[in-house]
Amino acid sequence: MRYDFDKQINRFQTASEKWDQLEEHFGDKDLLPMWVADMDFASPEPVIEAIKQRAEHGIFGYTVISDEYLDAVVNWMQVRHDWAIQKDWVCHSPGVVPALHFIVQSFTQPGDKVMFQPPVYYPFSKVIANNGREIVYNPLKYENGRYQMDLDDLRKKIAGVKLLILCSPHNPVGRVWTKEELAELGRICLEHNVLVVSDEIHFDLVLSGHTHTPFAAISEEFAQNAIICTAPSKTFNLAGLQISNIIIPNQKLRKVFADTVDKHFLGLPGTFGLVAAESAYRHGGEWLDQLLAYLEQNLDFLTAYLQQNLPELKVIKPEGTYLVWVDCRGLGLSLKELEQFMLQKAKVAFNQGYVFGPGGEGFIRINIACPRSLLEEGLSRVSAAMRSLKKG
Structure with missing residues (x-):
């Protein structure tokens, strides 16, 4: 249609x-x-119809993440991003920003250094400051009308950093980082034992001539040192339904993250968020x-x-x-x-x-x-x- x-x-x-x-x-x-x-x-339209059908059932009790939902997420990643993930890698969070809070709380301590690349989505700074961590800026370079990562500056500042929050694709400057750019960033972080948290919420919204590369899809080494934050919210205009998929290939990291989410009593997703997201990934x-x-x-x-x-x-x-x-x-x-x-x-x-x-x-x-x-x-x-x- x-x-x-x-x-x-x-x-x-x-x-x-x-x-x-x-x-x-x-x-x-x-x-x-x-x-x-x-x-x-x-x-x-398939999303709207799926919500209507679920509403007509009339009972909205506690809801769990079904295998059918996870299958839809796995298939979307494979078909749209050529990224083979496993169902047990997918963790729930009501949104990417809450997930970033959980991640900072899970993998850093008060006073630890957390790095990101401004100008960037402003909640990044709040996530770090509100949790009592120290912000380390690695500003992007703006040259000839285009932004690039300043990896030389990153190398100078990365000592003592525990975690790097990457925005990929980048909001607000609109860069879709190349595989080569991401690989160099990943190597530096591995060398310094810095966990990479990649906010990829805009990953489906890539314009012609460009290709998004999921950070964890580059290599197994990167996958084991990364947490990938995704959601259908930007792609399909579902932000009000509070559903996101935090993809964590490393089992140990995944357990730590899940334990933190459980401590906040946010383990169960909303009924309509699940219904909408599954329909979007299957039919959108x-x-x-x-x-x-x-x-x-x-x-x-x-x-x-x-x-x-x-x-x-x-x-x-x-x-x-x-x-x-x-x-x-x-x-x-x-x-x-x-x-x-x-x-x-x-x-x-x-x-x-x-x-x-x-x-x-x-x-x-x-x-x-x-x-x-x-x-x-x-x-x-x-x-x-x-x-x-x-x-x-």
Whole structure:
């Protein structure tokens, strides 16, 4: 079937963080939200139907992870990512961010060093700081409009680090790391006995010309020194159902992680999360292919629009995710001025780059997973505000 990604769906009054919490987050309810990473598209029809059928049963008691669910996860990894995993590697967590908290608590002690590569998904820093660990920054290098890992800097700083949190594909800069880049990172971490935790939640959202490589699929050595965090939430717009699959090939690591989850009494998943995820992994491939094609068109539209109307804003072309990192430093505005301009003049809610840590200052992150009419509306607002600013 053909899916209509142009259809606008009213999300107000649905307890949507993205739409109903604008005033709480930004102080203004009359904004167009293009910030938090969920999509303004309906999930695949087979997922919706599976939830309806399960709801009609009428009994929603304690639920366990079935073999059928695990088979669907294993098959998805094999078919979509050429990654052969075993069912007993899959551990439950209500989400990737909770899993990161459990991992930091399980494999480090207060005061231990944990490294990540900013500008990056901002909960990484909270996961480390809130658990009393020390943050070690290994900033990405931004050269000629493209980001790369700074492995020389990593080698200088890795002594004493216990754990590295990798973002792959990278949010917000959009890099899909090559197998060679990941392999070099993995070798350095093995040499220094650093556990790699790879947040791969955007792993299905890879644009044409690029291929995602699961970190643990590179070698058996890497697999035994890695925890891979995945979920159907970004792929199929299921974040509200709180289901993720934390894949841990190493039996000892897996037991430690599972014990920590059990201590928090989070061992049982939600009924509808399991139903939705299994259906998505079994029947959502066609929807995902159509989604990716639509996102590519949105990206092309965004790029062309900015080049023509807002040349001061430079798109860092993403290789994956539906999040676009845009360099706004050409406007010559301070961080506060840039934020106020977008909120008060343009009336659009973007994620400001500084929240992603060192190197994010002067950038914004735009969520393009929306009908093109909404994307055009947001860009038109910014363009109109810019014309007014220049006249002023």
